[in-house]
Amino acid sequence: MQKNISWGGRFEKGPEAAVAEYTESVSFDKALYAHDIMGSQAHARMLGRQGVITPEEAETLVRGLDAVRAEIEAGRFVWKTELEDVHMNIEARLTELVGDVGKKLHTGRSRNDQVGLAFRLFVSDRVREWQDLARALIGVFADKADRHRQDILPGCTHLQPAQPVSLGHHLLAYAWMLRRDVARMVDCERRARVSPLGAAALAGTTYPLDPPSVAADLGMYGAFDNSMDAVADRDYLLEALFCASCTMMHLSRCCEEIILWANPAFGFVRLSDGYSTGSSIMPQKKNPDVAELMRGKTGRVYGSLTALLTTMKGLPLTYNRDLQEDKEPFLDADRTLSASLHLMAGMLTELTFNTGRMRAACGAGFLNATELADYLVGKGIPFRQAHHMTGAAVALAERNSKPLEGLTLEELRGICDRINDDVYAVLDYEAAMRRRETHGGTGPASVARQLAELRAWLGRKENA
DSSP states (O other): OOOOTTTGGGOSSOOOHHHHHHHOOHHHHGGGHHHHHHHHHHHHHHHHHTTSSOHHHHHHHHHHHHHHHHHHHHTOOOOOGGGOSHHHHHHHHHHHHHGGGGGGTTTTOOHHHHHHHHHHHHHHHHHHHHHHHHHHHHHHHHHHHHHTSSOEEEEEETTEEEEEEEHHHHHHHHHHHHHHHHHHHHHHHHHHSOBOTTOTTTTOOSSOOOHHHHHHHTTOSOBOSOHHHHHHOOHHHHHHHHHHHHHHHHHHHHHHHHHHHHSTTTOOEEOOGGGOBOOSSOTTOOBOHHHHHHHHHHHHHHHHHHHHHHHHTTOOSSOOGGGGGGHHHHHHHHHHHHHHHHHHHHHHHTOEEOHHHHHHHTTTTTTTHHHHHHHHHHTTOOHHHHHHHHHHHHHHHHHTTOOGGGSOHHHHHHHOTTOOTTHHHHHOHHHHHHHOOSTTOSSHHHHHHHHHHHHHHHHSSOOO
16 A cells, blocks of 8 residues: 555555545546646746746746656656546656656645646637537538528428428528537636636635636636635536537437438438448348437436536535546547537538438428418418318318329319419429528528528637
């Protein structure tokens, strides 16, 4: 049993081997090494500026931390579980490289605010990456939508045919979902990138530190306001996990449609070989495994959010070791979301739409019934009465195994004598789609406006 150099002075012996294994976090939090080093260098420079250490000592610490980073990135660094975490591993190696001045690095800070700073920087950078991946996927949806503005398919409610819509309009629905996701990520990142350094363990410090200057040095949006809140807060992380969960939910909804559409009973899409798999026993199968796994992994990201909410709900102020359980859920959610956004862009790019099959499907389910009701309203019939008459027309067509447009003028006039032969132009599915040019509608001009707005937004630097 080896003493831990960061806190072992009060103890006669170190923890039991099983305890050390149970409590270590270096096996996963070493992913934060670059951000820990960035934070430590900013802290060292501030200590030098404030006269807590000499400028020369600060420079020695900064150069030493550069050397540690180089060792890690070259794969030469030896991680030691007995040092518990990434932070103590880096400090111990720094002291080996620069001597006793390395022991001055921790002046005025605690691992509580040190960990908070490194993780906030890490989460902030990952959320920025999510934004870039989501924007790229929005671009793919926009490009696909642009190519399919005039193609129609059945739009559904309750998974039942409802009205004909433009395929471009349908695809843009996902682009708008993702745009909201990006806006949430931008908002989340602003709250994540706030420095807790200077809060120390919980009560602040007697050293003349300058927390705002550390925040500015690291390109953060500001420093903490309350030292107890600073070390206890994980709201930013919960927000990030909610952003990830919401985005995964949107991807999962798209996956569900791809899975349905790839079934020959629909036959709306053809999956590329690169984003599907076969069967070990059925040679004809082409399975949408990527979409299915993405749909399944959504629950995994939800689990990360639920796990951290559960961890946080009973914690008294301030820091508690339970908070070590904040990193693995986020690291897992980050890997899942980042890969999913990337793979969805690739899968969608290579997805082929069977627009003929989509158009043919509009002939089933009386998707033009609303058009007939609106036509009757145009003839001066109150909508509720027009709705009832249209229902009678649907029942007649259904009894005769015809689409609405297949009813003769005589049959239609038997329901309402105000119907004339101009009704057939109204019942045309493409015409029904083209007429819906109200704000956000499925008509070609409306879809063009949506595309223009999305592309202008994608071209702007700030995409909140």
